[in-house]
Amino acid sequence: MASDPAHDPEPQAARNGVRVRLRPVGEDDGPRVVELFESLSPDSVFNRFLSPLARLDEERVRALTHLQPGIDYALAACIDDGGLERFAGVGRFRRVTAEVAEIALVVGDPWHRLGVGRMLLKGLTGIARDLGLRWFDSTIEPANVRLLRFAEACGFKGTLKYQNGLLNMRTDVESLFPANPRDPIEDHPRP
């Protein structure tokens, strides 16, 4: 699905000054998704898939890029690398019920700690609120301390439940990036 410049927000600056633009992931983004995967450390791969995948096979790439309208929402954090568009990260959620969606974020290792994850989560949060979603669910590796701290920094309120070696995290969508007149939720690209 091509991005719509009329609805895309202005690029934002990552902490290293590089301009990052959010846009929906489209069906022709397979190569960029694979390239992003290849920039991930083994821990990052495991945290995202709960499995130490060695590569993304065709079926998985297809699942990550061919989204079901009204069910799947995925945003890519894009950077311009000498005229070539690359993904610094992708955030997505899939609607499970009217109020609940499963969410996942992945940021390429060279892009960690630069605010890209926050940009993606903010974008997804805006979409989720528009859709009337109340909860983000995610199953995470309990030792993923970085994610837990990141969630806390984004205003996480919700529940954490351990089950069979994994952590089920349910986040109240409203608790994220609390809106105030001085800090409105930024516009987000509509898929």
Place this chain on the structure above:
Amino acid sequence: MESRSWHRFYTEGIPLDVIDEGLTLPELLDRTAARWPDRTATLFEGGRLTYRELKDGADRLATALVDLGIRPGDRVAIQLPNLPQTVIAYYGVLRAGAVAVMTNPMYVAREIEHQFNDAGVKVAIVLDAFWVKTVRGVRPELKTLQHVILTRLVDWLPFPKNYLFPIVGKKTGLVVDVDPADRTLWLKDLLARHPANPPTIDWDPEMLANLQYTGGTTGVSKGAMLTHRNLAVNVAQTAAWFTGMVPGGEVGLAALPFFHVFGLTVCMNLSVAYGASQVLVPNPRDIPKLVSLIAKYRPTLFPAVPAMFNAINQFPGIEKLDISSIKGCFSGSAPLPVEVLERFERLTGGKITEGFGMTESSPVTHANPLYGVRKTGSIGVPLPSTDAKVVDLEEGTREVPVGEDGELLLRGPQVMKGYWQSDDETAITIRDGWLYTGDIAKVDEDGYFYIVGRKKDMIIAGGYNIYPREIDEILYENPKILEAAAVGVPDPRRGETVKAFVVLRPGETATADEIIEYCKGRLAPYTVPRSVEFRTDLPKSTIGKVLRRVLRDEELAKAKG
């Protein structure tokens, strides 16, 4: 120690607090050797080492290590089965002020590389067979290793076994040829060439004694920093539990491997601190041998894992053998089925105390009173000087009511300093002085604790902790495999065992045996999957996360029938 609900269940003679003598492990050996110089320290294949000889060997090794450039705080790896030279090596390393890195003999090259490099190992003391089989091949990758000291199984065998062994051992791969070009040193030569003139160390019990590698909560192997105090106090805590133990009068059966902290503390160090004789068992899987050693040497103490107790129970003709010398056992590493406990106690007349511990706590923290109230399924009560509580799973800050599930927290002088070079993991594991175990537990109104689950994604097979991710990573390296997930499934003998679920790449074929064979040599033997099931797909969440627990639930449902 403040008063706790469980203190009233301490039987007579068990103190609420142990006295921390502030001694290091070498000082404990010195004391024992001074008090009982001619008492047998180790028994191995009929050969005997006294405490005087043990101390002498350790002192000589310490002298040799200093000669090789080892200084206090330097890391020395020890990769040996339970042999007399293992005890000499351990105490020699500590005597030099160095830090022991106990290394599992079953490790494959990749694991040795990680552990040695992470710890910064400068010297390795290795069995010659392990050198030839594994360590030699990975030697170029070991960045800090300067010297390798080898020892042979035969080196401390008495006559005539030391003459006969090379003939028999060749056939079983236990006798190997070491290439002189390897430029290794020999332990026996070093001891012969160096006097017992160890360095003068300004001992401080807070000095590191061990970097003890463990998976912790994530499964990524890291070194738990255990001080002399941690280990010496845990010896005292465990000894206090065995009321009726006679210093200088006990015989321990050392079947638990010394490279594991359970064997290190409850077998080796406990024996040395209290002048017990240790019957060394290099291969605890050889049950006929184990049983014959019990009948011959009549040990009084037998720390073990449930699989060992069960194996002895099942040994053909065990009822006809006299194993009544055993008076006290400690069971740990995995749950002990009540029928196993009852049969073993009937056979021996002794008592088993089931307990709990972890590498990060040296290890023992809980046990059922040996001669008091024992509760089936419980890990017992905290040991002297140990505190424990159960907190909410979500944030880990609120103590939960009696009977409610939560995470088990521990506090006591046996808790490690932290993980070596893993500040993040240390920060999530030790908070406000409490060790967050990652185990889900509950406590009853009497203060008896019960382990009900694990936060960690871990398999416990035969007492060994296995992390599924490690197995998955190896499987994913196989070019035929598209997806894989290793899962713990119930096993009557080992408690749990590893089963691999595999999805092959389109067009590929493979057999279960082929996959298992592939894993051997890439994984430590106890980690290799025992069975493989092929699937067309693995269960996943809506956004593609592999859900191992669905596979496990299916297996548990199958096991229940």
